[in-house]
Amino acid sequence: MASSPSITYDVFLSFRGTDTRRGILSHLVKAFNQKQIETYVDYMLREGTEISHSLLTAIEQSQISLIIFSQDYASSRWCLDELVTIMKCRKQNGQIAIPVFYEVDPSWVRHQKGSYQDAFANHEKTSSQDKVQIWRQALNQAANLSGLHSSNFGNDAEFIEEIVKRVLQRLNQAYQCDPKEFVGIHEPIAELESVLCRESKAVLVVGLWGMGGIGKTTLASNIFNRLQYEFQGVCFLENVRERVQRYGMTHLKKELLSKLLEEKDVVPFIMPDGITNFAKRRLSRKAILLVLDDVNDPDQLEDLCGRGFEWFGPTTRIIVTTRDKHVLLVKQVDHIHEVKPLNDDESLKLFNLNAFKQNYDIERDQDHAELAMKLVTYANGIPLALKVLGSSLYGRSKEEWESQLSKLEKIPHVKIQNILRVSYNDLDRHDQNIFLYIACFFETDNAEQIKCLLDSCGYSTAIGLRNLHDKALISIAPKSMAMHDLIRDMGREVVREESPSNPGNRSRLWDPVDIYEVLKYNRGTETVESITFDMKNIDMYLSLHPRAFARMYKLKFLRISCSWTRHGECLLRVPQGIESLSDELRLLEWNACPLKSLPSSFCAENLVKLMMMDSGLEKL
Template structure:
């Protein structure tokens, strides 16, 4: 069927095809009266003169009717007029999605399908003298209409009850027909296109397809839109909603499955209170029917076993769509066709929010920043955008500001109630892991989290898998764990709902102050996360507070506001917990770490903006350390001996402006992958890095005293060059077989450099204030994939670029206003600022 995204306007609700002498004054008159009582308009053919061929007016009436009802009687096939009507009706079913219903009035459906019995005899008489093609088309049409599930007159004791049932069915079908409810809904067409490709509508076999994603992402909305769009092409349809929680009804497994089957069959046959007595009812009733069934919000395997255990329960062409937050449930049921719903783009999210907040697609003047903040707070989650938009509609700017400030640390109750359902249904140990990710490990690598929690008593591997299956987190192909920001709030609020003595993580400022100042912490405490910008007065930490916290593994002190003046005072004899794995303390207030500090179990040391002059003396047991961030430690003068940090992977010394020397032990960190030294202004020499075969990224910018590039391993992949000339760069790159990305920051770009052969695929030219043009020989870099040019104020022209280039980005180059056209590679993505955009358009001609 060719479907349209814009619903048709139907002139008639119902068209009936019938043999007048059989039913016009009896059955049809009663049906018309019942339709009138139900508010259903029916086409009246009284004024159309009958002839041997179907009249144009009748053909038009069929095409303008939403539903066609074919009343099949013994003499229906005595009329070629009726048979031509049937051909037109089935054509409309295929081409425009018309709903077709069949009523077998005193005739057996099998006689219609096979053209046998008295019905077949009449049909053969009508076919006499007709062409073979005409007879074949009529025969196929009768077979098709005979396969449509319909009302069989002989199955009813009272005709009046059958008529009432038909009227109800027609009303229901009109209510679920393709509507305008989803027309213009942001992003819905993209979802429907992807779903329809998974449904394989052209295949005959029955199929079960899953829609999976976190709460509030729009799974049910997508399923409703699909039901609206596709229902007309199925014999029977059913949207069974809110199945979640049905397994908690108190029934045993058998009783539960019976009840679920009763619900489905009652709804699909529109017969309230249907009773069944065995679990074969669904396959018995639906095995020969083409059905569309939506099972919404499934949360237990028993539900699927009861309602769609096998595809052979349903007729050919049937489609069963299951929405759930639980991917594992789908996989356990053998469902491999799964649509994972993604968040809308930022542009789509803003549009969704504005539709609810302002009843238009863009924010009015003055509300642009507020709308952007609100959208960001919702993390682009459609349900959150709808709720927040509706809540803020009609509010003044001052009210918006107050509400948004309040919601930065808590969810709207309506949003929280929806998102909490998945969290509430996981095991207590998985809830602990959920809390830890929400507070400490969002956007961290799964391997890093497993290391951090190795001795926690949690089954981290299974826990992460469970949270991902339940759509509470996502784990990328690179292993990055991502928890949606609204789910983070669910985790934080769940921690706060716990009894204080049960909390293993502290995040509330007042609770943490009480613990740190009065030494009142729980002995089962795993983590503390304190935002010092929320402290109202200076805090004096007790000297012995951490000594008793032998289970504390994660200590995070951070500052979300740079203008805070509150100070945290540490005593000289303070001790850190003995088994600390994460020490993240921004603006650490003392010149040294505690002298008794033993980092034997430390995995991550993050001391950004610390007042430190020295970390520690001598060597320390650092075999567990993997990440060391000393960014903006302005007073740090020397780096300690890191010889024992044999597993260190990331070392960030950026903006350590008084750091003079990089300890020679860095040259032996064989697992080091990334070394950053941005604006280390006093560093002159870096030890050789030639033996660091794991080193992939080296960033050395703003290091004015450095004159030579250190010896670098040939496995280096990414390099950002400092503003000073690095004399040995050209010679070194000849051996760099894995090199891919290069950033050039403020240094001179020579013809010799650009003409040098290299396998790099990205070049970044940034803040080169004196450069007016890039040499023509750049076109010879045949492996270059990406070229980005930022902030080159005097750059006036671009040369021809290599055909291998896939991405060209030029930003904040105000002198680059006119360009000489050059041929571009097919598919080249271009992002340009302050230049002649019409030149780009001409390249596509």
């Protein structure tokens, strides 16, 4: 196929003015304008002369040519020349051509019968045989395309409505999003379309659930774009959470009703506790497609759809995207789809599309291949992270790629963090603390152990873990629990911000370098509640001061994993013993602990778990 010219118009209208201008044409143009379809219409009288260069250009620069075959269409040489150009553009440039048969039999057009036969009898008297044959061939080709016939509709209003619907569908297909938006979502789209298209005796509601940045909105918008032209009313309400906070629920309700009822002033339809019965009746009669994006409270669904989605009829389909599964469970939606991370191949493709702005064969680029894989591993299947990181490195040198990777090991990317932190900010203080303990200490522990230990600190851990799971901050299996690396890093950044320059003033310590400095220089404070110290990457001796833990009297969880030199010497030493440990300790794990006994002042009443593998302990 030849390269297509740039598109200026959505639709080029080919018509015979004498029998359509004051009828179907005027109504069709008005309908296109109402749907914001950019249409080229030549209202000039077109008799006798050859079509102008500007008209040829208009045809070539249109996405669709809509050919209105009427009784008198073939009598115009101008119309026939237009048709020849349209069919040429269809063949060479892939232009879409849609025939519309208005009060004329398609067989008349296809085989030049009836009024078309009469028109060609005249053309054969005034035009060359070659020209006539070209026109006949064009008519035959156009009439064989999939089109619309007015005799299949009860009236012109229904006919025009179907024409507009068909044109919108074809335009939507033609103006599909950039390929990078489609990486990894073909299967979910197919699954969800099958759910949304099944018959239902009531409104059908589908929930898209997953962590921030996982692609819920992208998936919802693609489905919306594909299906919207099959419905009489459509509305995509973006960022419900944020907009409710900024503008209030009434503002969103007005926007929703205005779009669905196609009314500018919807204030008369809004009641303090909902909408008027007449508004409900109007909505229930329409086939509606509604997307409510980023909902974080079940009340938002009730405010925008009524209790039990009662405002709408059985032909309505609603898609809800949320980070909180509980929202969907409370409202008993029909189907919940968990949006999952991309696989490795999809992740690399999406990263490359953003880092190089094309389908790039990274394997041939040794300078960037290894770095790209490390960055893709860091993003761990999250589309947002892959897009942000890829775009940030577009046009950068290998040295800058290496620098970015090094930076990410120290400081998470701020744009990614801001998206992920929304879910953390939605938690209450109780659940925030549980989340931070998991991110900074219990990352590898199972749910039962976490419950046991945090319950001993006064937390209601079972409901807390469930809330974290529903908000897609953790995943829980029968014998395991997991947190995505980027979410873990977000939690750790929250703690790091408690005291950016002094780790000893943070509530939780996990970074071995930070812990080494805190213990070596005795900088711990009463703020510290947990320490998990893995020395395998610290190739230095550390001698603990006897009062290393003295000021950390709120310390609840302590886990130390020692490391050895090549000669079998432990890198962690306690030459003068430990004077004190926090009486708040619930967990004490210290493998290869050199102590022969715990401090005599230590009160173990709160201790839940003690593990001292390969230690020198002789007595407690």
